[in-house]
Structures are given as C-alpha cells and as structure tokens.
Amino acid sequence: MQNSWKKTFAIIWTGQFMSLLSSSAVNFAIIIWLSLETGSAEVLAYAAIAALLPQALIGPFAGVYIDRWDRKRTMIVADGFIAICTLIMSVLFYMGHFELLYIYLLLGMRSLGSAFHMPAMQASVPLLAPESELLRIAGINQIIQSVSNVAGPALGALAIGLMDIGQVLLLDIAGAIIAITSLFFVKIPNPSRSLQEKSSIKQVLRDISLGIKGVTSNKGLSYMFLFSILATFCIMPVAVLFPLLTLQHFGGGKFEMSVIEVVWGIGMLAGGGLLGIFKPTMNKVIIINCMHLLLGITLAISGLLPSGGFLIFVVLTTLGGIAASVYNACFTTIIQEKIDPTMLGRVFSMFFSIALLPSMIGLLSTGFIADNIGISRTFVILGSIISIIGAVSFCVPVLMQLGAKKKEIKPAEEMEVG
Template sequence: MENNWRKKFAILWTGQFFSLISSSAVGFAIIIWLSLETGSAEVLAYAAIAGLLPQALIGPFAGVYVDRWDKKKTMIVADGFVAVCTLVMSLGFYFGYQNLEFIYIILGLRSVGSAFHMPAMQATVPLLAPRSELFRIAGINQIIKSVSNIAGPALGALAIGMLSIGNVLLLDIAGAIMAIVSLLFIHIPSPVKETKNQTNLVLVWEDMKKGLYEVLKNKGLSFLFLYSIIAGFCLMPIGVLFPLMTIEHFKGGKFEMSIIETVWGGGMLVGGAILGIWKPNIHKVIIINISHVLIGIAFAWVGWLSAQSFIFYTLLTGIAGIAASFYSAGFTALVQEEIHESLLGRVFAMYFSIEVLPTVFGLICTGYLADAIGVNVTFIVLGLVIFLVGIASFLTPSLMNLRKKV
C-alpha cells in the first residue's frame, strides 16, 4: 500500500475527474434549461427530489451489498447504468419528448445508480491508502470536485448555448466511459467478508442494523451525524435555489449564473488545495464546526444584500465554498477513521439516506416558501439555521471530544 497507493489514486482520480466534469456540465445545463423554461423554484425542487429520493430510499440496502460485493465491479456497473439512463434521456429530447415527468423519472433512475456508486467510492479510499493520509486525500478529492464545479458550469453554459439539451447530455455518457476505463487499470482489495447468504433479506436487515449500531454506540459520532443532517437539510435547498437567486434577486442571466457556480467551485478548489498541500494540525471537529458557522453567515448575508451587490454576492459565495470544502473533507476523513472498512459502505449509504429523506421534505417546503416569500428571505432563514448548528456543535462535549488527534 505504502508504495502503490499514489499511482492507483492517480488512475482512479483521472477517470473520476472526467466523469465529474461531464456530470457537472450536464447538471448545470439541465438547471439552465429548467430555469429558463419554467422559472419556478418548485420545478427545480422537484427535479432535485427526483435525483435524490430513490438514492435515499434504497441507500441502506445498497450499502449492505456494497460492503459484500467487489467494489470495483460495483462502481463499473453503477457508472454504466447511469450512462444508459442518460442516453435514454438524450434520445427522449432528440425525439421531442421533453415533458417534466419524463425528466423526473430519468433523474430518479440515475439516482439508483448513484446509490451504489457513492458508498462504494467512499469505502474504497481506506482500502487503497494509509489512514494517516485520509484527510489529505479527502482534500485532493475536493480539488477534483471543485475543478469540475468550476469548469463544468462554464462547459455546460457554453454547450447549452451551442447545442440542444439532448446533445449536451451526451457529454455525461463520455465521462462515464472514461470512469469505467480507469477502473479497469487498478486493483481494489476487499476487506474480510462474513460468510453469509447474500440473498437472505433477514441477514441484509441485520447488516443494516450493524451499520446503524456502529454510529449510535459512539455518542460523539451520533451528534456529528445529527448536526450534519440538520445543516444538509438547509444547505441542499440553497444549492437548488442558487440559479433563481441569481436570476430573480440579482437580475442576472446565464453568464451571471455561470459566474456564481464557478466562484462556488473556486472556493471549494481553494479549500481542497489547502488541505491537499497542508496537513492541518487542528481537531477535525473544530474545522467542521467553524465551517458550519462560516457557511451560515455567508448565505444569510447573501439574503440581506441588495440587488446591486452582485460582486459581494460572488465574494460570499466563494467564502462559503472554501468552508464547504473544509467541512466535507473533515467529515469524510473523520468517519473513515472511526468506522471499520468492512462497515463503511453501509454507514455512508445510511448517512446519505438519513440526510436526504428530511431534505426532500425541506426541498418541497422550500420550493413553496421561495415562491411565497422570495428567494432572498429563504436564504436568510436557512443560513441562520446552519450558523446555529455550528454554535450548537461547539457546545456539545461528546462531539468536541471525538477523535482529538488529526
């Protein structure tokens, strides 16, 4: 491991980069298309729900099988399934079948593939790299995601301006193929497996409970999950409403939308670069808590800005992006350190499901709320809640005592 992990990650990250940047471009193109076609926060919220709910519902079951199955094959099949779903959507647009129900269904099917790919990817990291490097690797992962978030929207805005939405979707298929090819060149070991009948639903349920118990028996980790879920409940709707905030409150267009997405990605890139180069000798929980405080202040402040303060809007978005990068890397590395490799797949899948299910309700409410009271007031309310989560985290002893070594 000590000699080969860097080479393996270089190959893995290359494929993931092309997959992420193409998905980012296509995702932003779909957002632009929906925003311009409907101008409705409710439609954007339903699109986000369609892309999240299936993954949340089957996530705990998927996590159990991810821990049992070959993770390399799992990611290959998941990427392939998502590519096929995207091809179907592209063909639908090509033949003029562009109703919202069709889009929601395909986004939901893509979510099923992500339900297996996401926990498999997270569970793979500790199998390839030394534990002492997990925080740094999480930072480098943030760099890759951030570059994708910067280049993706720019590519998506350019593509939607030059091509039909159906042709833009083909970029995602090319990215998925690159990810699959890169996986063929690396070996991913598997942790020791329990010899059980994989089709026994009773045993699957028992394995799911093991993942839940692994979190609940650790009081500090339980609070970490709880506070992260509350913050995610607020942060997810903010991400969905970004385009409408730019269009409606700051009177922007495609160009301004791409600037905000680029600045958000740039902030995450800066945060990831800092973590990738500098190994901070700071308690990870403190990093996570400060990140929540900064994100909350930034987004609440955005809501208070006047329509003429677009430049300050971009600055606050960049600060929030840096903080989000630190939070994501700190959370991922902390969980990977606390949970045994054989349980990571189900724990990450379970966390995502528990986080997303209330978030779906939040997205529904936020869609109506933003249409009723305005997007800017919604930013203020959600930002203040995230800020209070950070303060509450500092006041929780069991969380502050969690894994004090870096």
C-alpha cells in the same frame, strides 16, 4: 500499499475527473434549461427531489450489498447503468420529447446509480491508502470535484448555447466511459469478511442494524451525524434557490448563473487545496463546526444584499464553497477513521439516506417558501440556523472529543455480540 497507492489513485482520479467534469456540465445545462424554460422554484425543487429521493430510499440496502460485493465491479456497473439511462434519455430528446417528466426520470435513474457508486468509492479509500493520508486524499478529492465545478458550468453553459438538451446529455456518456475504462487498470481490494455471505431479508436487515450500531455505539459520531443532518435540512432548499436568487433578485442571466457556479467551485478548489497541501493537525470536529458557522453566515448575508450587490454575492459564494469543501473532507475522514472498513459502505449509504430524507420535506416546501417568504429572506433564515448549529456543536463535549482522540475500532463481529 505504501508503494502503489499513489499510482492507483492517479489512475482512478483521472477517470473520475472526466466523469465529474461531464456530469457537472450536464447538470448545470439542465439547471439552465429548467430555470429559463420555467422560472419556477417548484420545478427546480422537484428536479432536486428526483435526483436525491431514489438514492435516499435505497441507500441503506445499497450499502449492505456494497460491503458484500466487489467494490470495483460495483462502481463499473453503476457508471454503466447511469450511461445507459442517459443515452436512452438523449434519444428521447433527439426525437423531440422535451418534457419535464423525462428530465425527472433521468435524474432519478442517475440517482439510483449514484446510490451504489459514491459509497463504494468512499468505502474503498481506506483500503487503498495509509490512514495517515486519508485527510490529504479527501482534500485532493475535493480539488477534483472543485475543478469540475469550475469548468463544468462554463462547459455546460457553452453546450446548452450550441446544442439542444438531448445532445448535451451525450457529454455525460463520454465521461462515464472514461471513468469505467480507468477502473479496469487498477486493483481495488475488498475487506475480508468472516460473516456468512447471505442475502436473505433477515441477513440484510441484520447488516443494516450493524451499520447503525457502528455509528450509535460512538456518541460523538451520533452527534456529528445529527448536526450534519440538521444542517443538510437547511442547505437543500437554499441550494435549489441559488439560480433563482441570481435570476430574480440580482437580475442576472446565463452568464451570472455560470459565474456563481464557477466561483463556488473555485472556493471548493481552494478548500481542498489547503487540506491537500497542509494536512492540518487541528481537531477536525472544530474545523467542521467552524465551517458550519462560515457557510451559514455567507448564506445569511447573501440574503440581505441589495439587488445591486452581485459582486459581494460572488465573494460570499466563494467563501461558502471553501466552507463546504473543508467540511466535506473532514466529515468523510472522521468516518473513515472511526468505522470498521467492513461497514463503511452501509454507513456512508445510511448517512446519505438519513440526511436526505428529511430534506425532501424542505424541498417540497421550497415553492411555498419562495412565494410567501421570499427567496432573500429564506437565505437569511436558513443561513442563520446553520450558523446556530455550528455554534451549538461547540457545546457538546462528547462531540469535541471525537476529533481529539483516536478511538479503537470494534470489529463487526464484536459489535454484533455486544
């Protein structure tokens, strides 16, 4: 592994970059289309729910099978499923069926594929690279995502200006084909399992229980999950309102929307680059808490800006991108370090589900919040709460110890017996 992991990741990253780039372009094109066609916070919220709810609902069950199935094959099938769904939707739009329902269905189908692809990819990382390189790899992953977030919106804005939404969707299909092709050239090992491989309902529920124990048996991890879930609950409504804040509060258009998406990606690129180059030795929990503080402050100040403060909004969004990138990399690395590889698939899936399901409540109320509280005030309130979460996290000793010491991992069998 010491000699081949870099080559393996180079091949995987090449395919994933093309897939992420095309997905970023298509996602932004859809956001522009929805924002300009409807100008409705509720429509954007429903689109976000369609893109997240299926993944949240099936996530725990998907994680069990990810840990059982061949992870390379799982990623290939998931990417292929997303491509087929996108192709069907593109044909519908080509035939003139421009309806919101089809957009929601497309986002829902993509969410189902992501429920398997994303955890399978993250669960494979510790099996492909040395543990000492996990944080650096997480940083490079953030760089790839960030470059996609920088170039994707520009490409999406150009595409939606030159083509209709049905043709734009074809970009995502091309990216999926490249990603699938790259996976055929690498070998991704699967963790050895001594547990009997059954797929009965009882066995699936038992495996989900093991995944939950993998987190709850470590109080520090439990608190980290709790604070991340609370922060996600506040972040999701704000994320949906970003385009409308640009359009309605700052009086922007397609260009300004693209600028905000690009500088967010630049911020994430900078954050991932710092981690990839310097590989900080500071307690990663401290870094996570600081990033919650930084992200919350940038959001709160953004809501206080006057309508002529767009340039300051650009700077704050860049800082928010840095905070999000560093947080995601550190959070992922801690899980990969503390959880048995045989349970990583279900743990990642479980977190996505537990974090996203409460956020649906926030998203459902997005329209009400935007109409009654105001978009700017929403940024101030939710940003302040995120900062408070970051500050309170410093006051939990067991959480602070999580990043200070490396704890011994319990095998799945021992956890079951205990």
